[in-house]
Every structure is written in structure tokens, then in C-alpha cells.
Amino acid sequence: MSIDIQITKRLKEYTLRFEFHSQRQQTALLGASGSGKSMILKCIAGIETPDEGYIRINGRTLFDQAKKINCKPQKRRVGYLFQNYALFPNFTVEENIACVLPKKKRAQVADLLARFDLTGIAKHYGEQLSGGQQQRVALARLIASEPEILLLDEPFSALDTFLKEKVELEMKHFLAQYAGDVLLVTHNRNEAYRLCEDLVIIDQGQNLEAGPLKDIFSHPRFLATSKLTGCKNFSPIKQLDGQHLFAKDWGLTLKVPQPLTPNVTHIGIRAHCFKAVEKLSGENCFPIQLLDQTETPFEWRLLCQTPEGQHPLWWKVNKEQWPTHFSGFLHIAPDEIQLLETSSSDDERKFLL
Structure with missing residues (x-):
């Protein structure tokens, strides 16, 4: 066939x-x-x-x-x-x-x-x-x-x-x-x-x-692909060195899983990939402020703000994984960060998020 x-x-x-x-x-x-x-x-x-x-x-x-x-x-x-x-x-x-x-x-x-x-x-x-x-x-x-x-x-x-x-x-x-x-x-x-x-x-x-x-x-290649496959968090970046970048919308310096190529212009992070941690320890940990939270039958949907951020982050966590005491710090593993290119047709209004 x-x-x-x-x-x-x-x-x-x-x-x-x-x-x-x-x-x-x-x-x-x-x-x-x-x-x-x-x-x-x-x-x-x-x-x-x-x-x-x-x-x-x-x-x-x-x-x-x-x-x-x-x-x-x-x-x-x-x-x-x-x-x-x-x-x-x-x-x-x-x-x-x-x-x-x-x-x-x-x-x-x-x-x-x-x-x-x-x-x-x-x-x-x-x-x-x-x-x-x-x-x-x-x-x-x-x-x-x-x-x-x-x-x-x-x-x-x-x-x-x-x-x-x-x-x-x-x-x-x-x-x-x-x-x-x-x-x-x-x-x-x-x-x-x-x-x-x-x-x-x-x-x-x-x-x-x-x-x-x-x-x-x-591992989507393009920003548009990541949006269509359900990713919620995106930021344009400034490349710092081989495996570090600055996420402009969140004011965060992050380590990524592989050497950056010149075509990478954005990163994406799925809302379920953030993990709550007790304290700032090592790379990719950062403080956040909870702006809003919505309860669904099986999860919490939280809108967060980093201290230097210009745009908020979405964080989704299953109820059974919600910490009994949240210290106010999140961690993102490097291999959970999507390295994205922009295509000629990337246009925010076209995507159903």
C-alpha cells in the first residue's frame, strides 16, 4: 500500500x-x-x-x-x-x-x-x-x-x-x-x-x-508545531553560550539539553513539566508568584509570574502531586525545554490553544 x-x-x-x-x-x-x-x-x-x-x-x-x-x-x-x-x-x-x-x-x-x-x-x-x-x-x-x-x-x-x-x-x-x-x-x-x-x-x-x-x-521543530501539539508556554530567547539561554519573556537564564543552533529563536515548556521544589538549588530553579489558580476535577491550573518576567507561565499539576506545602519555587529539567525555530507562517492568531 x-x-x-x-x-x-x-x-x-x-x-x-x-x-x-x-x-x-x-x-x-x-x-x-x-x-x-x-x-x-x-x-x-x-x-x-x-x-x-x-x-x-x-x-x-x-x-x-x-x-x-x-x-x-x-x-x-x-x-x-x-x-x-x-x-x-x-x-x-x-x-x-x-x-x-x-x-x-x-x-x-x-x-x-x-x-x-x-x-x-x-x-x-x-x-x-x-x-x-x-x-x-x-x-x-x-x-x-x-x-x-x-x-x-x-x-x-x-x-x-x-x-x-x-x-x-x-x-x-x-x-x-x-x-x-x-x-x-x-x-x-x-x-x-x-x-x-x-x-x-x-x-x-x-x-x-x-x-x-x-x-x-x-521534539517539535517549529513554534507553530509546538502550539498545535498543546504546549502553553513560549518565550523568545537570547543565546548565551552552547547550552545556556536567556528567556526574555520570563527573565530566566536556563540550561538546555543540547548545544544551541543559530536557528533556535524560541523555547517552549509544556505546563505539566514544571516540578515544585523546596529551595533554589542548581540550575533551572526559580521563584514564582501564584497569580491565579483554577481547580478542575483532576488537576490544578496555575498562572504564575517570575520576578523579572514580562509574561506569566502556565503550570498544571495533578491533584495527587500537589505539595502539602508549596515553597514558591519551581524547577524545569533541561530535557523538558523545547528548542524551537520560527516558520514563515508563524502567527499567534491562527492557533487553537
Whole structure:
């Protein structure tokens, strides 16, 4: 299984330029709303047409502008799961599945109903189904069409929190058995982390960063990537020596885990990475003043200020880890500090933090 994509499409806000090559992977396209994620899926499915480039699935060319190839959507063998699942409301469950099958293959409907645990509701209509049942019907219909690739366009966005977690678990089990490539579009970093192996960060139609998902979460290269993966604390820096810097927004001199390169302009620190300590001892310890604190069911969210800081820090701590007596000092381990570069599209207003 393989995907080879290199496309350009001019949009009103920016020009989408997307390049992607994968072999049998479950990949998340993570980006803010309006970054071009869904447009990429629509181009692959044939709903939209790129201005330039090519799209190849398992060696088959679905689109090639230079060669004047543009396969019709129904010929692409691409399964597209829309946000609202797009079931036909006047069809029963079994009719929704059967409609994509030729008559000679209608016998497969019973097998698909059993596989997706839908046999007991085969005669039900869409309005009688829960969100999880609707998703299973949509997936059964996709599999009936024998797709070589699955495109999942924010499939959990319309569900409430309780149902979303249940449906996401069902999706995880399904994807573990699916043999083809999967592209999941989301702006929810937790969905991406739980469901996918690889990650592509999309920012204003550009591939900002791509690779193994856990590696990118642990060691993002760009400021925009760090924001999209959930980091809360950022500061521009002044490099002091090989492994020391001055964080301008917090007035702190910090040791970092590796020699600094000229491209590093910022640091990022995740809110859960700070540790309370009893006293100032060694590098990367500093005093803070608590400005505000908010209690959630399982953690404290604290807004802190350093003595020389121009901007506050976010600190999140699980309730069971909250010290019985807080001395007012924090420590950050050098390997918890992200060394970040800025990209041409870094813009504070585009990110959902």
C-alpha cells in the first residue's frame, strides 16, 4: 500500500501546497481550522481538483495535471467518511450499505452487518440510530466499496464528550484491522495521538512538519508545531553560550539539553513539566508568584509570574502531586525545554490553544 501526493491548489486565502508519501500508515493531518486539511482530502477523493501536481494510490494515478488524468470520484476506490457520516435518511441500515454494491455482491451485506454489529438494527433508519451506530453504518458502507485508502474528516466533531470517547474506541479497534492507508483530518491533538502512528502538521496549506507522531510531540521543530501539539508556554530567547539561554519573556537564564543552533529563536515548556521544589538549588530553579489558580476535577491550573518576567507561565499539576506545602519555587529539567525555530507562517492568531 502506498500514497504519493504532490499537489498545488490556489485558494482565496493562500495557496495550498501539499506533498505526502506514505506506505501503509495511519496518518493524522493536524492543523487549525481553515488550514487546508479538508481540502486535501477532497482533492484525493476527486471532489475538488488541484491546479497542479499528481495523486497516486498504490501505483494508480488518480490525478496528474501534466498528463491530463483526472479519475472520476467513483473510480478512485477512496473511502471518504464525512463529519456527519452522510447516511441516506430514507434508507434503512442495510439499504445504506447495499447501495454501494453491485447486485451480484448484495449477499455481502449480511456479512458486513455482522462484522460491524449492526444485524439487530438492520431495518432501522438513520434517525433511529445513535452517533456510534451511525458511524458503524458509514464505515460498513465504506468497506463495502472496497476502498484502498480511508479518508476520515473530523469524524468525532459532532458527538458529545461521552459518546465521542466510545465511538473513538470503536474506531481504534476498526483501524487496527484495516489493511490500507488512513488519513485522519483533525484539529484535536488528542484524537491524533490516540489513533495515528504518523503526523503531518498543516499550517496555511503547507506541510510544516511530518514524521512519527510521538517524535513530533516530544521534539517539535517549529513554534507553530509546538502550539498545535498543546504546549502553553513560549518565550523568545537570547543565546548565551552552547547550552545556556536567556528567556526574555520570563527573565530566566536556563540550561538546555543540547548545544544551541543559530536557528533556535524560541523555547517552549509544556505546563505539566514544571516540578515544585523546596529551595533554589542548581540550575533551572526559580521563584514564582501564584497569580491565579483554577481547580478542575483532576488537576490544578496555575498562572504564575517570575520576578523579572514580562509574561506569566502556565503550570498544571495533578491533584495527587500537589505539595502539602508549596515553597514558591519551581524547577524545569533541561530535557523538558523545547528548542524551537520560527516558520514563515508563524502567527499567534491562527492557533487553537
